[in-house]
Amino acid sequence: xxxxxxxxxxSVSPGQTARITCSGDALPKKNAYWYQQKSGQAPVLxxxxxxxxxxxxxxxxxxxxxxTMATLTISGxxxxxxxxxxxxxxxxxxxxxxxxxxxxxxxx
Amino acid sequence: EVQLVESGxxxxxxxxxxxxxxxxxxxxxxSYWMSWVRQAPGKGLEWVAHIKHDGTEKYxxxxxxxxxTISRDNAKNSLYLQMNSLRAEDTAVYYCARxxxxxxxxxxxxxxxxxxxx
Numbered sequence: 001x002x003x004x005x006x007x008x009x010x011s012v013s014p015g016q017t018a019r020i021t022c023s024g025d026a027l028p029k030k031n032a033y034w035y036q037q038k039s040g041q042a043p044v045l046x047x048x049x050x051x052x053x054x055x056x057x058x059x060x061x062x063x064x065x066x067x068t069m070a071t072l073t074i075s076g077x078x079x080x081x082x083x084x085x086x087x088x089x090x091x092x093x094x095x096x097x098x099x100x101x102x103x104x105x106x107x108x
Numbered sequence: 109e110v111q112l113v114e115s116g117x118x119x120x121x122x123x124x125x126x127x128x129x130x131x132x133x134x135x136x137x138x139s140y141w142m143s144w145v146r147q148a149p150g151k152g153l154e155w156v157a158h159i160k161h162d163g164t165e166k167y168x169x170x171x172x173x174x175x176x177t178i179s180r181d182n183a184k185n186s187l188y189l190q191m192n193s194l195r196a197e198d199t200a201v202y203y204c205a206r207x208x209x210x211x212x213x214x215x216x217x218x219x220x221x222x223x224x225x226x
Contacts, residue, residue, distance in 0.1 A: 033212045035153070042203060042216040043153065054214070086153050090211050095167040097143075097155040097211075 004100035022087030032070035117220030130187040130204030138182035141207035146200035
């Protein structure tokens with residue numbers, strides 16, 4: 001089955017750049033998406049189609065993808081960015097959709 | 109404004125059944141694929157199922173195949189998840205989400221908690 005792998009945790013100080021990676025064999029051919037989930041809340045889409053940012057998402061959030069790895073970058077991370085971040089992609093052969101295991105971002 | 113409101117969660121015994129509902133508003137429901145995603149306590153997100161805008165195609169994660177059924181009523185702007193033969197490992201918050209371009213989720217409801225326990 002298709003899998004996406006993320007680091008369990010990333011920690012940065014306020015104002016630093018946070019990078020969260022997501023690796024998967026199908027990523028060279030499939031788009032990656034990123035969701036932010038704060039404690040007790042529903043997930044929010046922060047990046048779609050590898051690099052695009054939905055309206056209302058701060059410019060400090062950006063995405064990139066190269067080969068089998070997609071990366072979510074938060075430039076100048078703020079305390080309010082503390083959350084769990086999940087990458088997501090699809091398997092068009094099986095029609096199964098997959099989330100990475102999630103990365104807990106700590107900003108302090 | 110897009111709104112998705114789940115209901116129907118609760119406590120159920122192992123082997124029991126439950127039907128979740130998701131009421132949609134603020135968009136043309138019949139034009140979008142829809143999906144269910146769940147999150148076990150303290151765990152990550154897991155895609156459960158999705159359904160085509162007209163209900164003609166349905167896909168499930170292997171762990172629920174044959175036990176769960178996703179359906180929709182476009183006249184009522186509603187999405188459903190019928191869950192049978194429930195197991196302890198089905199305990200989770202279940203989210204309803206709208207699908208964009210047939211492939212990703214843009215709007216999510218606030219979720220409904222399903223607890224399977226004796």
